[in-house]
Amino acid sequence: MRRYVALLLAQFRVSAAAAMAYRANFVLEGLLSLVWIGLALLPLLVLFEQRESVNGWDASASLVVIGYFTSLRALLEGVVNPSLNDLIARIRTGELDYVLLKPVDAQIAVSASHYAPWKVVDLLGGIAIIVWALVRRGEMPTAGQLALGVMLFGAGAIAMYSLWIACAALSFRLVRLDNLMFLLSAVFDTARWPVHVFPGLWRVLFTFVVPIALITTFPAMGLLGTLTPLGALGTVGGSLVMLVLSRLAWRAAIRGYTSASS
Amino acid sequence: MIDVRELTKHFRVHRRPPGFGAALRSLVRRRYEQVVAVEEVSFRIERGERVGFLGPNGAGKTTTLKMLAGLLHPTAGHVEVDGFVPARRDAAFLQRITLVMGQKSQLVWDLPPSETFALNRAMFDVPRAQFRETLDELTALLDLGTLLDKPARQLSLGERMKCELVAALLHRPTTLFLDEPTIGLDVSMQLAIREFVRAYNQRHGATVLLTSHYMDDVVALCPRVIVIDCGRIIHDGDLRGLVKATLPDKRVSFTLPAPLPDGDLERLGTLLVREGLRATLSVGERELPGVVSHVLGTLHGTDLAIEDPPLEDVLRDMFGKRRRAAAAESAP
Numbered sequence: 361m362r363r364y365v366a367l368l369l370a371q372f373r374v375s376a377a378a379a380m381a382y383r384a385n386f387v388l389e390g391l392l393s394l395v396w397i398g399l400a401l402l403p404l405l406v407l408f409e410q411r412e413s414v415n416g417w418d419a420s421a422s423l424v425v426i427g428y429f430t431s432l433r434a435l436l437e438g439v440v441n442p443s444l445n446d447l448i449a450r451i452r453t454g455e456l457d458y459v460l461l462k463p464v465d466a467q468i469a470v471s472a473s474h475y476a477p478w479k480v481v482d483l484l485g486g487i488a489i490i491v492w493a494l495v496r497r498g499e500m501p502t503a504g505q506l507a508l509g510v511m512l513f514g515a516g517a518i519a520m521y522s523l524w525i526a527c528a529a530l531s532f533r534l535v536r537l538d539n540l541m542f543l544l545s546a547v548f549d550t551a552r553w554p555v556h557v558f559p560g561l562w563r564v565l566f567t568f569v570v571p572i573a574l575i576t577t578f579p580a581m582g583l584l585g586t587l588t589p590l591g592a593l594g595t596v597g598g599s600l601v602m603l604v605l606s607r608l609a610w611r612a613a614i615r616g617y618t619s620a621s622s
Numbered sequence: 623m624i625d626v627r628e629l630t631k632h633f634r635v636h637r638r639p640p641g642f643g644a645a646l647r648s649l650v651r652r653r654y655e656q657v658v659a660v661e662e663v664s665f666r667i668e669r670g671e672r673v674g675f676l677g678p679n680g681a682g683k684t685t686t687l688k689m690l691a692g693l694l695h696p697t698a699g700h701v702e703v704d705g706f707v708p709a710r711r712d713a714a715f716l717q718r719i720t721l722v723m724g725q726k727s728q729l730v731w732d733l734p735p736s737e738t739f740a741l742n743r744a745m746f747d748v749p750r751a752q753f754r755e756t757l758d759e760l761t762a763l764l765d766l767g768t769l770l771d772k773p774a775r776q777l778s779l780g781e782r783m784k785c786e787l788v789a790a791l792l793h794r795p796t797t798l799f800l801d802e803p804t805i806g807l808d809v810s811m812q813l814a815i816r817e818f819v820r821a822y823n824q825r826h827g828a829t830v831l832l833t834s835h836y837m838d839d840v841v842a843l844c845p846r847v848i849v850i851d852c853g854r855i856i857h858d859g860d861l862r863g864l865v866k867a868t869l870p871d872k873r874v875s876f877t878l879p880a881p882l883p884d885g886d887l888e889r890l891g892t893l894l895v896r897e898g899l900r901a902t903l904s905v906g907e908r909e910l911p912g913v914v915s916h917v918l919g920t921l922h923g924t925d926l927a928i929e930d931p932p933l934e935d936v937l938r939d940m941f942g943k944r945r946r947a948a949a950a951e952s953a954p
Contacts, residue, residue, distance in 0.1 A: 378730065
């Protein structure tokens with residue numbers, strides 16, 4: 361455990377140092393993050409200008425979902441995506457060999473190998489949106505709701521990570537996987553909306569097949585106090601099942617790794 | 623100690639003829655072939671030995687090294703390194719070995735090598751005091767000086783390889799798999815790396831298995847060589863034995879006091895090189911004493927040197943004979 365904490369810290373240090381080696385880039389990316397957050401809010405504000413609520417979701421409740429979405433996207437674009445893009449490149453060049461030669465779990469080592477540190481702006485932005493939404497709502501969550509909201513944020517992060525790791529496991533066989541990653545990112549984008557705004561079949565798809573609902577809608581409902589205990593259990597259980605499945609996919613992929621030739 | 627018994631690795635590869643039509647057809651129906659990379663290879667290397675692993679491109683050297691390092695799962699056979707089965711990738715096993723690949727890099731491109739070293743220290747859980755001590759030792763042995771603080775992308779190929787070696791050895795492995803560690807380096811850098819490998823082997827009693835296209839590396843470092851061709855071992859023994867068995871003739875070089883027709887020299891042996899007054903002959907072992915006394919006594923030759931043929935020639939001859947034998951066998 362101590363080794364993994366040291367490893368994650370060392371990787372963060374190296375990655376942050378690499379990012380800061382290009383100072384102008386660092387500042388620009390931070391500013392761009394702010395612009396993106398603003399743009400992400402725009403469709404929601406336009407929609408709720410026209411109507412009070414959509415399928416039971418009003419503007420401030422939907423803003424909480426956007427807050428969750430922005431924070432999780434910060435994790436995705438700040439840690440998961442850079443790391444897995446790096447993994448795909450390493451599989452193609454055979455440099456993954458050097459990861460597999462280390463006495464640490466390769467999945468942990470590659471999952472947090474690269475960071476985009478300026479995404480911390482997005483993470484803070486997401487939290488600010490949630491706070492703003494709660495203030496607008498005029499109703500602060502109880503301590504229990506807050507604890508559930510934080511716990512389900514973790515569950516959502518695990519569910520999202522599992523989807524991406526399963527996709528990365530595929531890249532061992534397919535090697536060129538950029539398009540699948542783009543598709544997954546596009547699907548993830550729907551998580552900015554509460555799952556209930558989608559019509560029937562889509563809602564089923566986003567709850568059970570590509571469980572986007574686990575990532576943002578249910579955690580937001582947890583914070584707002586509208587999630588049933590069964591829903592909370594389902595969110596945690598579902599994310600853990602996804603984690604186990606993605607772990608199995610990863611292990612199968614490592615067993616079949618053929619390494620690029622010298 | 624490395625124990626390899628009947629190690630085999632087959633790859634399934636997709637084959638298609640060239641051309642757009644074939645590319646289209648391969649979308650619908652793919653043809654796969656089994657490629658034999660390594661076939662029933664067996665050898666044993668004792669602790670502290672330095673062994674050269676030789677063979678033409680595609681012979682199966684790198685595949686074997688990768689199986690020994692636990693990167694590839696063997697199709698069949700048994701491998702044990704220091705009592706561990708590599709494919710299981712036990713942490714204790716990975717702590718004891720290292721694999722250096724001359725064509726691949728583990729240094730973080732945009733940062734100084736010291737950052738990669740710190741990362742490896744965390745991964746191998748090396749105590750800080752030991753890390754400092756090892757780094758100082760390796761820095762001194764490789765004469766790294768200020769290189770540690772230069773971004774990896776600004777290092778020359780030779781400097782980069784030195785840093786790759788440090789990154790690979792910081793956890794003080796006792797088994798070194800070196801795959802072309804001197805590729806692309808100039809002669810002085812090759813020499814430096816070679817001397818370093820020898821010093822590390824002697825200081826730490828480490829086992830070294832080395833592949834290299836530069837025969838000088840192998841001649842200088844490895845008393846024993848294993849030669850592999852088409853996935854099979856065709857020689858395992860000392861270097862002299864290999865040379866003796868394949869090209870037993872010696873090379874005799876000398877300088878003549880005055881010009882002499884080629885014909886006169888060709889009567890003594892096969893004339894290999896003639897540059898002005900300097901000549902090199904290939905002479906059978908039995909004829910050697912007579913030729914030497916003739917060159918020195920009758921021809922008054924000077925600067926006489928007797929050498930084994932270069933390892934390149936020995937291997938070329940060896941692989942050439944095998945190819946011809948295989949072609950003759952498959953001919954109707």
